[in-house]
Amino acid sequence: MTNSSYNSSDSYLNLQQQIADLQSNVAYLELTVDSLDNVIAKQDKQLQDMQRQLQLVYVQLNRVSDSGIAPFDATSEVPPHY
Numbered sequence: 001m002t003n004s005s006y007n008s009s010d011s012y013l014n015l016q017q018q019i020a021d022l023q024s025n026v027a028y029l030e031l032t033v034d035s036l037d038n039v040i041a042k043q044d045k046q047l048q049d050m051q052r053q054l055q056l057v058y059v060q061l062n063r064v065s066d067s068g069i070a071p072f073d074a075t076s077e078v079p080p081h082y
Helices: 002-068
Strands: none
Touching: none
């Protein structure tokens, strides 16, 4: 085997290894992006659920204040042990 054919085959194997490494990195990044996308989608759903719950709390507070009963005030409430 001549020196030039050895260098060309070594370069070819080196390029193949680099391509395999790049493919591995891309696959890992795709998994990471998919995982992060799932987390964001889950958090978005949780946020929407919490916003709906908060709206329901506001509606209940408005009903209570409309009925003449004052809404709960933590600063004016004294625990029973005082």
